[in-house]
Amino acid sequence: MxxxxxxxxxxxxxxxxxxxxxxxxxxxxxxxxxxxxxxxxIPKDAKNGDYATSFALAAAKALGRSPRDxxxxxxxxxxxxxxxxxRVELAGPGFLNFTLGQKWFGEVLAAVETQGMSYGKxxxxxxxxxxxxFVSANPTGPMHIGNARGGVLGDALASVLERVGYDVWREFxxxxxxxxxxxxxxxxxxxxxQLILGEDKVEFPADGYQGEDIRELAQGFRTQFGDEWLDKxxxxxxxxxxxxxxxxxxxxxxxxxxxxxxxxxxxxxxxxLHNSGYVQDTVDKLTAAGWxxxxxxxxxxxxxxxxxxxxxxxxxxxxxxxxxxxxxxVLRRANGxxxxxxxxxxxxxxxxxxxxFDTAVNxxxxxxxxxxxxxxxxxxxxxxxxxxxxxxxxxxxxxxxQDGQPVRMSKRTGKAIALRDLLDExxxxxxxxxxxxxxxxxxxxxxxxxxxxxDSENPVYYVQYAHARICSLxxxxxxAEGIPVxxxxxxxxxxxxxxxELALLKTIARFPEELKLAARDYDPSQVNRYLAILAGxxxxxxxxxxxxxxxxxxxxxxxxxxxxxxxxxxxxLGLIGVTAPEKM
Numbered sequence: 001m002x003x004x005x006x007x008x009x010x011x012x013x014x015x016x017x018x019x020x021x022x023x024x025x026x027x028x029x030x031x032x033x034x035x036x037x038x039x040x041x042i043p044k045d046a047k048n049g050d051y052a053t054s055f056a057l058a059a060a061k062a063l064g065r066s067p068r069d070x071x072x073x074x075x076x077x078x079x080x081x082x083x084x085x086x087r088v089e090l091a092g093p094g095f096l097n098f099t100l101g102q103k104w105f106g107e108v109l110a111a112v113e114t115q116g117m118s119y120g121k122x123x124x125x126x127x128x129x130x131x132x133x134f135v136s137a138n139p140t141g142p143m144h145i146g147n148a149r150g151g152v153l154g155d156a157l158a159s160v161l162e163r164v165g166y167d168v169w170r171e172f173x174x175x176x177x178x179x180x181x182x183x184x185x186x187x188x189x190x191x192x193x194q195l196i197l198g199e200d201k202v203e204f205p206a207d208g209y210q211g212e213d214i215r216e217l218a219q220g221f222r223t224q225f226g227d228e229w230l231d232k233x234x235x236x237x238x239x240x241x242x243x244x245x246x247x248x249x250x251x252x253x254x255x256x257x258x259x260x261x262x263x264x265x266x267x268x269x270x271x272x273l274h275n276s277g278y279v280q281d282t283v284d285k286l287t288a289a290g291w292x293x294x295x296x297x298x299x300x301x302x303x304x305x306x307x308x309x310x311x312x313x314x315x316x317x318x319x320x321x322x323x324x325x326x327x328x329x330v331l332r333r334a335n336g337x338x339x340x341x342x343x344x345x346x347x348x349x350x351x352x353x354x355x356x357f358d359t360a361v362n363x364x365x366x367x368x369x370x371x372x373x374x375x376x377x378x379x380x381x382x383x384x385x386x387x388x389x390x391x392x393x394x395x396x397x398x399x400x401x402q403d404g405q406p407v408r409m410s411k412r413t414g415k416a417i418a419l420r421d422l423l424d425e426x427x428x429x430x431x432x433x434x435x436x437x438x439x440x441x442x443x444x445x446x447x448x449x450x451x452x453x454x455d456s457e458n459p460v461y462y463v464q465y466a467h468a469r470i471c472s473l474x475x476x477x478x479x480a481e482g483i484p485v486x487x488x489x490x491x492x493x494x495x496x497x498x499x500x501e502l503a504l505l506k507t508i509a510r511f512p513e514e515l516k517l518a519a520r521d522y523d524p525s526q527v528n529r530y531l532a533i534l535a536g537x538x539x540x541x542x543x544x545x546x547x548x549x550x551x552x553x554x555x556x557x558x559x560x561x562x563x564x565x566x567x568x569x570x571x572x573l574g575l576i577g578v579t580a581p582e583k584m
């Protein structure tokens with residue numbers, strides 16, 4: 001038995017239709033041997049049945065008959081005994097509309113029962129290795145609310161991909177090398193010297209990091225090591241400052257993300273690529289492939305040539321490619337230092353070539369849009385098919401609101417809101433649910449006041465309350481009626497006939513399909529939207545129908561329906577890292 005009852009019903013419609021065509025052909029009613037590609041859809045209006053096929057319309061030309069004639073013949077040859085369907089009807093210009101019956105609804109309940117928290121599992125990914133790299137914030141300061149959105153987006157996406165059959169690895173890329181670390185060291189060093197000599201005696205770098213956290217790092221360094229580093233050489237002192245700052249900041253980042261319920265398989269250090277010679281080796285490979293050149297003492301990547309090749313492979317003409325405003329990139333500066341872009345290419349080569357991931361998925365801010373095609377093209381130049389194997393999910397900005405008004409600064413630091421400050425204001429559940437509530441391509445308004453409300457206006461409360469309400473309902477019914485939640489094979493699903501009951505059953509059945517769509521589109525917010533619909537369908541069912549006081553058989557059927565909704569709510573909330581409370 002499959003747990004994807006949507007696919008099972010669609011497959012049965014196809015089999016029934018093809019079988020009816022074969023019978024009609026064997027009886028000489030229709031020409032034999034025609035290959036008819038026909039879609040099976042779910043009509044928007046339930047009046048048109050639960051499933052519909054356009055087989056007769058697609059077959060009209062090949063069979064030389066009108067669609068309605070073909071459809072009528074198919075209906076006459078079709079036997080629905082033992083199938084998922086109660087009836088099939090001819091509609092419109094030749095559609096066949098199928099209406100689901102008791103067998104299908106019973107198997108939906110059985111699938112949820114059998115699969116439990118694995119309901120929705122599939123083999124869509126065929127065990128392919130996928131790395132999801134997300135957050136990867138610079139370790140030079142606290143994580144902010146943009147990182148909070150990327151965190152839940154990456155973590156929830158990884159969970160969805162795992163559920164549909166991918167072998168998933170979560171990774172945080174630590175930018176512990178390069179210009180931003182040099183600036184970080186200069187900033188701590190300046191504050192350290194100011195503490196000893198006085199602020200008026202030491203000029204702070206114009207482009208230094210101004211946050212209070214830098215002052216705290218300088219004070220911490222002085223507390224641990226005293227004033228003796230003032231006499232050390234500048235290069236040695238700043239290297240020590242950088243290492244000290246990273247050793248303080250990275251554990252704080254790990255602590256914040258752990259509080260946010262995110263754990264990584266690996267924290268990968270950018271410095272390891274430089275120290276191992278992997279960046280140099282990667283640049284050498286690009287040179288050997290003919291994609292670099294020297295100019296003004298620097299080594300450049302022929303990004304223009306790579307992108308033109310990439311765009312033409314995607315269907316653009318040479319003329320269109322020539323009109324694009326393309327620029328080349330420096331890989332190694334005249335001073336011999338490799339650029340961030342060179343390290344980024346090396347890192348992604350390491351993912352795809354050295355560790356053998358089939359696909360690398362990156363969660364990036366929308367401001368990195370221009371970087372995507374350039375990195376994919378560079379990987380193409382290394383023979384790694386970056387245009388297909390590197391998937392970048394671009395994430396739009398977050399607007400933090402309080403009662404509808406923008407909140408731009410932390411009261412504590414006067415800077416951008418840090419993740420830890422946010423989690424002091426709202427629950428982790430609310431933060432994760434809200435940040436995953438919109439597709440990454442859409443901007444997101446996070447209203448602090450709404451996130452802490454305990455009513456149906458708060459979307460996470462609405463969904464969690466549905467779960468808690470079912471738990472309370474089941475406890476009361478079991479106590480009052482003395483009937484425990486029955487096994488699926490002890491339930492007469494044919495008793496669930498009202499619009500509210502059928503709508504809830506059909507929504508429960510959609511869960512595996514929703515997960516496939518979320519994985520296909522790299523959009524875990526699909527899970528949030530589904531959970532809101534499921535919660536709404538349950539609330540409507542509960543408000544329309546009693547469970548206590550009905551006949552024992554109807555009590556069992558409705559109790560099983562409610563418990564199935566509870567199971568799927570718990571399942572879906574777990575996928576996005578949100579708890580499913582039993583009491584509220």
